Amino acid sequence: MMRVVVIDDEPLSRRGVIARLKREPDVEVVGEAADGASGLAVIERLQPDLIFIDIAMPGLDGMSAVAALPVERRPLVVFVSAHDQFAVRAFEVRALDYLLKPIDGDRFAESVARARAAAAQSTSPAQVKPPLTRFPIRVGSREEVVSADDIHWIEADGDYATLHAGARQYLLREPIRKLVDQLDPAQFVRIHRSTIVRVSQVAEVQSLTNRDATLRLADGTMLRVSRTYTQALKDALFRWGRG
Template sequence: MMRALVIDDEPLARAGVLARLRQCPDIDVVAEYGDGPAALAGIRDARPDLVFLDVDMPGLNGLDVLAALPPAERPLAVLLTAYEQFAVQAFALDVVDYLLKPVEDERFAEAVARTRQAWRFRHQAPEAAQRHGGYLSRFTVRYGSRLVFVDAGDVDWIDAAGDYATLHAAGREYLVRTPLHRLAESLDPAAFVRVHRSAIVRLDRVAELRTLGNRDAVLRLRDGTPLRASRTYIDALLAALERQRTAA
């Protein structure tokens, strides 16, 4: 089920959106707001899947609210406005749809259908991944309207980014909307191992391991990247490195 916020400074407009959403059993409206600053705080706090967001509001307009959020933290957004001139800015922020007031029922239903499709895309597990032999073999990362494909074999290491994760591959970074713990379960353990609660490393990228007095360790990857391995994961890491050595 999608968790949604309805944000509009006009109470009647808000009521109209709420009435329509009550007919959508897969959308749960968790809060409503009447100005931009409150909406921004509400999005950061509630982390909704979806917002229906007015453009012209006091304090911060709807576009300012979305722009204030890092791309990875922006919910799916349907903008509501009486003005057409904001459309270019809106789609630069990757909104799902842009509805002109007064909104017709058919047009609203079309916007909801688009949000459902976009939500399903975001929640393919993991990250629209392609699998080989039961393990993750490729990521599909979305950049606005573009899709970028990253082979798992090109990934050097992965670190946590809140509820998401960042792939580090050939000097570039790719944000995926999948928690690190889910990636750890999906990657081939013969190739990848978790070394910290916030990091996964590809074993054949490890060039050096230096143990510390508290049973932690410092890894150096082939590209020079230093990573800390915590005592919680050190035994599994050493065993995986030994298996890789004997298999070579």
């Protein structure tokens, strides 16, 4: 059971996160707080595995509260904010994820799944499945193996996913919502409810006025980036650049 504390000065937002977490069978919300100082006290007392914490709060803000926690005793951290300008700082304090308000259901589910994987890795590394590196594809009467290294982007097709590898396309019998958790997060990032891209193939990102964006791959392919995934894309590109 993953023990979680939720810290947010907005009662409605706090209750919303707690309600989402209560739908998860392996998650227990053990505490909550309405500001950074109280949040630190709750964390110290309860020692949770994971915290969801707002950034802009009166008094001690969420970023400063997390930075005040000793690294060796710091729980997994998911920042929740209405603003995207703190994302780089969030990465610097080793946050697991950064969610923008209003929270998208798919992105929230991804954060919880990421927390599960991180918690499992810290307690039992041998049980964590390595990311997919090859995909068996049925082509007529034969089976062809496609390397993950050859894939530029992936799009949803109902309960299937279409793998785009250069000029070739392959239909994989796997829904994108499951596939995203099996890919290497250092190599692939979800940019839309129905689209995953290989980070190394991103050539240009252009922001739009509605906080969505358009993305151009190295081969010229143009894709839409949903506002709920723009920050995840920025974080992935930042980590790729650092790497």
